[in-house]
Amino acid sequence: MKSVLIVEDEARIREFIEVNLSARGYRVETAATAEQALELIRQTLPDVLLLDMRLPGISGLALLDILRDESWTTRIAVIAMSASTAHLEAVNDHHPEVRQTLEKPVGVGQLLEAVSQAIG
Amino acid sequence: MAKTLRTLIGSIFRRRGKLFTRDAASLSLQADGATESHPVAAGRFPYQLFGGDEAQVFRSVLKKSPTVIYAHDRDLRYVWVYNLRDGYREPDVLGRTDRDLLPAKYAEPITGLKRKVLESGRGDRQAVQVNPASSDETRFYDLSVEPLLDKQGNVAGLACAATDITDQKLAEERERTQRLLAESMVRITTLLNRSLGLDHNLYEVLGEMERVIPYSAANFVIAQTEAARVVSAREAPGIDPLIATDTFDLEANAVLKAIRETGQPLVSEAVDNSPEWSGDAFAGWVRSYAGLPIHVDGTVVGFLNVGHESPQTFLPAYVRYLEGVANKVSLAIRNAILVTDLQKALERTRRADDLRMTLLSTVSHEMRTPLASIKGFTTTLLAEDVTWDEASERRFLVNIDEEVDKLNELVSQLLDYSRLEAGQLPIRRNQAGMAAIIADVLSQLQIPLAEYRVRVDCPADLPPVYADDRRIAQVLGNLLRNIIKYVPKQTDIRIDVSERGETVVTAVSDQGAGIPPEQQDQVFVPFKRGQAERALQGGAGLGLAISKRIIEAHGGEIWLEEQDKAGATFAFSLPVYSASQIPPDEPPGTA
Numbered sequence: 001m002k003s004v005l006i007v008e009d010e011a012r013i014r015e016f017i018e019v020n021l022s023a024r025g026y027r028v029e030t031a032a033t034a035e036q037a038l039e040l041i042r043q044t045l046p047d048v049l050l051l052d053m054r055l056p057g058i059s060g061l062a063l064l065d066i067l068r069d070e071s072w073t074t075r076i077a078v079i080a081m082s083a084s085t086a087h088l089e090a091v092n093d094h095h096p097e098v099r100q101t102l103e104k105p106v107g108v109g110q111l112l113e114a115v116s117q118a119i120g
Numbered sequence: 121m122a123k124t125l126r127t128l129i130g131s132i133f134r135r136r137g138k139l140f141t142r143d144a145a146s147l148s149l150q151a152d153g154a155t156e157s158h159p160v161a162a163g164r165f166p167y168q169l170f171g172g173d174e175a176q177v178f179r180s181v182l183k184k185s186p187t188v189i190y191a192h193d194r195d196l197r198y199v200w201v202y203n204l205r206d207g208y209r210e211p212d213v214l215g216r217t218d219r220d221l222l223p224a225k226y227a228e229p230i231t232g233l234k235r236k237v238l239e240s241g242r243g244d245r246q247a248v249q250v251n252p253a254s255s256d257e258t259r260f261y262d263l264s265v266e267p268l269l270d271k272q273g274n275v276a277g278l279a280c281a282a283t284d285i286t287d288q289k290l291a292e293e294r295e296r297t298q299r300l301l302a303e304s305m306v307r308i309t310t311l312l313n314r315s316l317g318l319d320h321n322l323y324e325v326l327g328e329m330e331r332v333i334p335y336s337a338a339n340f341v342i343a344q345t346e347a348a349r350v351v352s353a354r355e356a357p358g359i360d361p362l363i364a365t366d367t368f369d370l371e372a373n374a375v376l377k378a379i380r381e382t383g384q385p386l387v388s389e390a391v392d393n394s395p396e397w398s399g400d401a402f403a404g405w406v407r408s409y410a411g412l413p414i415h416v417d418g419t420v421v422g423f424l425n426v427g428h429e430s431p432q433t434f435l436p437a438y439v440r441y442l443e444g445v446a447n448k449v450s451l452a453i454r455n456a457i458l459v460t461d462l463q464k465a466l467e468r469t470r471r472a473d474d475l476r477m478t479l480l481s482t483v484s485h486e487m488r489t490p491l492a493s494i495k496g497f498t499t500t501l502l503a504e505d506v507t508w509d510e511a512s513e514r515r516f517l518v519n520i521d522e523e524v525d526k527l528n529e530l531v532s533q534l535l536d537y538s539r540l541e542a543g544q545l546p547i548r549r550n551q552a553g554m555a556a557i558i559a560d561v562l563s564q565l566q567i568p569l570a571e572y573r574v575r576v577d578c579p580a581d582l583p584p585v586y587a588d589d590r591r592i593a594q595v596l597g598n599l600l601r602n603i604i605k606y607v608p609k610q611t612d613i614r615i616d617v618s619e620r621g622e623t624v625v626t627a628v629s630d631q632g633a634g635i636p637p638e639q640q641d642q643v644f645v646p647f648k649r650g651q652a653e654r655a656l657q658g659g660a661g662l663g664l665a666i667s668k669r670i671i672e673a674h675g676g677e678i679w680l681e682e683q684d685k686a687g688a689t690f691a692f693s694l695p696v697y698s699a700s701q702i703p704p705d706e707p708p709g710t711a
Contacts (some may be wrong), residue, residue, distance in 0.1 A: 007560070010489055012519050016496030023506045083488035083559075093163050105495035108503045 001118055003027040005046040007037040007063070008081070009055050013104070017050060020108050021115065036060035046076060048118055050102075053082035053091065061087070064095045077118035081106070111112065130378040164437040186284035187263075191268060192320070193277045196332055198232055205284060207253035230263065234278055237265045241275050260289035294437070301441040304332040308445055308594045311361065312452040321452065324354035329445060330354065333438045336405065337362040338426040340414075340449065343370055344382065351422075360403045362427045373401040379413050380420040385446075387410045387439055390431045408433040412446035416454050420543065424449065475541070475646065479534070482661070486530055490523040497523075533662045536594075537646065547593075547673045552589040554578055554617045554624055560589075561596045566666050569600065578617040585624045586692040591670045592694065595678070598663035599628045599690050607632030607687075620693065627691035634688045635680060644668040667692070 004030045005028045008014040014030050022030045029046065031037040034055050041049070049067075053060035060080065080091045083104040091098050099118040102110065164382045171306075182189065182203045190201040190213075198213045208221070218227040218234075230248050237244050245265040248257050261282040270276040301311065311324045322340045329338060339353035339362050344486040347672060348370040353361050371374055374396040379386050391397050402409065406427040414422035424446045426434070434442075497516040501508070508516070555578045562576070596615075603613055611631040618625055646665040664678075671678040672693045678692040 004592040010493070012523065013489075013496060015519070016493060016500060019502075019512065020496075020506075023508075024239045083492065090360055105492040105501035107495055109499065111496075 001025065001027050002048065003029070003044065003046040004048040004050060004115065005037060005044075006030045006039055006050045006118065007032075007055065007060070008052040010052075011031065015053075017111060018113060024112065026115070026117075037063060041067070041073065041076070044097065048115055049076050049078045050115070051078060051080055053080055053083070053087040055066040059113050061090060064091070064098070068095070068097065079118050095116070098115070099117075122611065136438055147658065155178040172300050189280045190280050190282075191277055192234065194238065194275070196231065196238075196278070199277065199290055206250070206259055207255075209253075212253075222250055236282070237267055238275055239280055241267050243267065247289075248282075249281065258286075259284060260286045272426065297437055300332050301437065301444075303440065304328055305424060305448070308448055311601075312448055317454060318456045319351050322449065325445065325449065326352060326354035328461055333426070333441060334428060335426040336429045336431050337403070338424070339363060340422060340424055341376065342422040343420060348373070348376065348423075359429070362403055362406070362425055363401070364403065375401055375409070376410060376423055376425075379411050379423060379580075383413050383420055385413065385439060386445060389434065402427060405429050407431045410442055412442050414446050414450050414453065414589065416450055416457070421453060422449070448632070472541075474611065477644070483530075483534065485526060490527040493523040494520050494527075533666060537662050537669075539665050539671070540666060545673075547588045547591055547670070549586050549588050549674065551584045552587045552592065553584050554582060554592075554626055554694075555580075557589050557593050557596060558615055558617070558626075561593050563633055563635050564593075564597065565600055565604070569613070570603045572603070572607075572611060572613045574615070576615045576617075578615070579619075579682045582617060582619060584697040587674050587694050587698040591674075594671050595667040595692060596626070596628070598667045602663060604627070605631045611687075619685075619696070622696050623693040624663065625691055625693045626694060627681065628709075629687055629689040629690050631687040634686060644678070664690075 002103075004021050006014055006021075006028060008017065008030070009032050011032075014032070018028050018030055026048075029040055029044065031040055034092075035058060037049075037051070040046075051063065053061045053062075058066075060082070060086075061106050064078070066079075067076070067078075074097065077099045078095075079100040079102060080088060080098050081102040081104060082088050085103060086104060088101045091101060100114040102114055149177075179202070185203075186205070188201070188203050188205055191199050191201050196217045197215055197331050198217070199215075201210055204210060204213065206421055214220065218230050219647060221227070222230070226249050229454045230250070232249070233244060234248050243264070245262070245264040245492075248261050248263045250261060251258060262285045263280060263282045266279045268277040268279050291622070307328050308325050312321050314321055326338050326340070329335065336358075337353070337355040340351050341348050341363070342351050347367045349367045350361075350363055350365075354362070355361055370380070378396070388397075389408050391406050391409050402425075406429075408428040408431050410426050412424040413420045413527060414424060424442060426442065428434070497520045501513065501516055536545060557576060558576055562574065574609075600613070607613075607630045612629075612632075614629040616627045616629070618627075644664050644667075646662055671694070675695050676693045678690065681689040681691055683689075702708040
């Protein structure tokens, strides 16, 4: 069973991703901030990290910088999510390790495809 | 004496050789343009024609010319005079010298010239100044001086002819002044066109004026609504400013008040202690004054003032020049106003552009957040590979429903905000009671507010306000919705209404975390909102910006009170309703 960590500050979007991935057999954990996410990553090392770029406090982009410095995290498949094209372009420019990007709003189909491709 | 005179005239004629030359036997006329038909042109000296006295002929000629002729002895005493002018009489002059008769400033140059001729034995000619017998007025003379020789050929005295050239001199002087003033006006135009700021340019204009007209002190005064302000002033060394204070009451200055009322220049060549000059209006040393109005679009917006310590200094030519300066300054002020208007318009456009950019990026994000939920849950319900239980389905639908409401609220806020920005949100003010408005809002928000302890303190004897009750309800609703968004439940909310002067103040307090100091000056700025709490609730960050505009459109104010305890207090004031405000107004741009 593949594990997915969802980092998303909007509760409803978090819920949408969580129920859909759970229903399709993923083990899902959630975090509303980058700080919570870091703690969970260190504890459980998920297979997939679904990361919203716009977060209160440490941003998604900053979290990616932190993870790059911790080599043991390189096996996590990262999917970056944002409502902003500019944020996703910044991710593509600076973080080639990010497997997939998702521009919100996202439907279930796109979400599932991105996750399965990221795991690849 | 006759012999002396002949010698004298002869020498004058030699000096003015263009008219006559004299040989031993006769004088012949060589004037250009003399016709052959004229008897004189035949080459005979006039006295031979009339057979009369040579001296008599020249007396009558000289009588009609502006030329005085006279002789001096070696001590430069007048020994013979003819055709005296300017009030001088022969008995007073004979036996005396120029030094006896004229002030030193006139006597010395003349005496110098005459001494030179005495010593050198060679004639000379020079323009000199004298004053009439009983006045200070300056007259200009063309003075020609020749030595008179005795039989041994020694210089025994002087023969002089002085021709009055005052009119010509004054005309030249006037022309020179006109030219200087005209050149100065060109420089002033250039000075005023520089982009260094009007105040600075005006100071340079005063400096330029100083080069061409006599003044002890000058200034530019701008008339403002309540006070007049000296924007630029210049004084000669050791002279007090023309007007002592930088700002003063225009009504108390009789002279400037008169200029403003008539719109005409006011010139006084003999300032005295008469009522208009007494008091502090102008410095005590002023003896001559010229004040010119500066008009912009038919209104006197300022004054050019010049003063002099001496009376009779501002000649008509100077006053015309000063009028010209005042006109140039009027144009410059008009241009400055136009430029300022243009800059303001540009600034408004720029701000509108900035706002539009912020709006676009914020709106795109803020709309996508509810859209992301809606899209997510609709596709969740549509997906065929999973069957959801009824409770989950219902929860997803509630989510969609609430996110649609959020989106709708966002759209209405944006609409309200853009209409307020464009001045198109109708504000229909009338008599309104705060108690009714509060009751209305509390009932609208009954469900979410049920989780708070709401206390209202609104005295029964409070006067009505002059307001659009729907818009004020919107403001109060915004404040309460912010509390619902950001403040923990089961806490107190207080609404306190009180009368302060001519206004009614409504204060809404909560027991939340308050506004961090670094965010306090941002709370009314569009699209700024509580960052830390963002995760809890959406919203475009427009509620307080909209509220501020609504309250300001009512002539009131909205503010965040100083935080001396936990929580935040927002308060707004509205004008008290009075009968004189009838009929209810309709602001321009009402849709």
